[in-house]
Amino acid sequence: MEIGDCYVGWATDEDIRTRGASGGLVTAMLAAALEKGLVEAVVVLKKLGEFEAVPVVTSDPEEVKAAAGSMHSVPIVLSRYLEYGTKVALPAKPCDARSTIEQAKRGQVDIDTTYIVGLNCGGTMHPAMTRKMLDVMYKLDPEDIEGEEIDKGKLIFETKDGEEHAIKIDELEEEGYGRRESCQYCFTNIPVMADIACGNWGVIGDLAGKGTFVEINTEKGIEILRNAIDSGAVEVTEADEKGKAIRAKVDGAMMKVAAAANEKYLAPIEGSHLDYYMNALKDCINCGACKTVCPVCACGEGAKCTEYSSAADTYKMSLFHLVRFVHLMDSCIGCGQCTDVCPADISLTHIYQRFARPMQDEFEYKPGMDMTTPPFFGVDLLEEGH
């Protein structure tokens, strides 16, 4: 097994294979990592309802197995729950993986002891929007939903009576529903920065729907997959070239959709930039939730954005936001967490991305893609001889 190898795999346990997405390989691999002592803990989403799950850091393989299955309506970034020094694995959408890497660059995560099991992602949805969408677009009671999946550009909900209800995602998004805005303009669908990238794109033939396509990206990726195979939790077969081509094609199609969304949402600001930002932030209630939930913020309690700003200030724009703009210029990955939690419903991710993208483009720096490029505000202390 080598870096760059691609496989299609599945869980050997029938229960995990049935309940987990695409043959349950990711669940089986994470559980095996715990069972065989490769890691001390796994971060998973503990399901509380069809649209509700809460992240837990667990050492119990059964809890990992119980978390099997995808949840597109639980848009949470798991990297915030990592603790430095713990040997840990996490299932990671591209924004989970990218924020883990950004935190590692800032010394908050030990990348050598963190196994990033990447998951392909075409986007997630806010649960409140999902419930409304079910009511308005699908004419379904959210309480009747028993499962969901995205397949061939359609968002499919399964009701308790076993029926499937599908609508094209394009159609939903035209009506203001579907994926969160930040997911629509995200270019990273396959987590190439993770140790191992998993998903259902490229699984064809008899294995379609029953297997997970896996690409090995790092030595840790080899380690965690090898551990699962050796323990008997997972079986794999080599991916064929046709599958690889289909996977690349799906990714390319998603990129085109993202490019269109970028034109729509992130066009250059016209007129006064100050006026734009002042207006966009005028309803801010100074809660600090955007910073608290930000998975790339590494400043903690003594952060400059909070230390040097006060509700008593009367500046045109608060120093809190100004400092955050600067801090996020080289680290915002557009995960959407800040928008999700903003109590004034300010599209913060949109605003931060509009500020950050021109700089990231100019410096050709895409945050969270690898450990080799330091943040463009970063200084490599070792190279400087410190």
Add this chain to the structure above:
Amino acid sequence: MNETIFTTVCPGCSIACGMYVREKDDGTIDIDWRKDAVVNAGKLCRFGVRLSANLKNATSRVDGNEVEFSDAVTAAGKAIGDGATFISVGNTTCAEHLALMKLAESKSAIVNTGMGAFSSIPSECHPTMGVGVPLDAIENAKKIVLFIDPYEQYPLLVRRILAAKKNGATVTAVGWKAVSLADENKTIDPANYESDLDLDSDSVIIAELNPSTDPARVMVLLNLAKASGAAIMFMKPFVNAVGCDIASKKTDQKSLDQIIAEINDGTIKTLVCLDSDLIEIMPDETAVREALGKLDNLIVITSRASAITDVAKIVVATEPFYKKAGTVVNAEGRALHNSGESTDGIDAIGAMMGQPVGMYDEIHATLLATLGIDEVDERVIPTYEKPEYGAMDANPTAEAVETALVYAGGPFFWNGIVDDNDFVEMNLDMVTANSLLKGIPAKITSDKGEVAIKYKVSDVAPGVVLSNMKLPMTTGMVTSVTVSR
């Protein structure tokens, strides 16, 4: 490190935002966002975000000495006799409030919720004063009139009002400070509300009812709602004020001012406060402290440390709010259930009247019956009867004086917490007239004393010094003051 995750609501105000509390083995907590919460879609104001930093657990004490929980319960049981007065403003679950009602009943007393306005206003108005409208209804209103500042007092209303504006609503604010989301900010004589505001059945009036609210102002607003057909919502500063008011219906409530007066004249000798800190809640902190000092027994049953736990004779420190088994009813009338299963507080109150442990099930059943529901479902608001009421004669006390320090209120204010609220606001005319300098604190002087405090220039009404933090020189929610450099 292992942790236990509780699904609960923020205790900051009567919106009752859904949230998670993550409790680690060492007892420290973090909050987390519950995005599927029907009330707030996981969004929290600064109070909720900073809850873990500001929430301090209480310690059981008797006569100032730390004691075991059970010893404090025993001491409280002995000290609470007939003639005791009970207060629970709504900072705990319905179950604990109902348990206290049982205890009070056993002493031939009632539990006061502190909302004195209920006793001054005809009972047919109480359901309208208690339960407001669904928060979704705000988004669908055509016209919204604010008698509150949503940014400061009830921040999670901001998104609802902004959504209404997107849907075409117009927003008028009537208050001490201009509200930026309002299409117009007005100062209106209460006598002219009806003619100036031009409301109809598609309108929503949002106001506040707190323990210091002048009942006449409530009556004026009820009259306005009745005459125009507009819906009305009285927000309350306490998470379960609505639930506690529903539980305590038809009882002869005393206002907090009455209770303080009766302590001062010696009528009340023993006071039992359930998660109700009068030092924090009442505007004249000095007067409250003096009165509490005259009691033979001040018994505080509480889930958090606060000013009153330092002066109480007996402190019964119950489990934190997020751990309690039980339900709260928010400003919409929506019942919301904690995932916590602890009944320590209820059992302690039961023990004070010799009841065996295990009252919770019976009490919870009583609550469900009162609400007319079989089970708590956060997505279904129980049905509330709101009878017709007649127009009332009301003459609100004039609040304006030449220069007045006015308390704005807000979660930090009502919980006695200094956070980002350590300044006052006034308009530029007042700053200029009093020759205040940038960066130099303003001196605010009343008959009771003086403070020097940071100030901020805001679009505040002439003559008003607005504060969201309790200051020691105030006598009420509005205090006559002078401002100087």
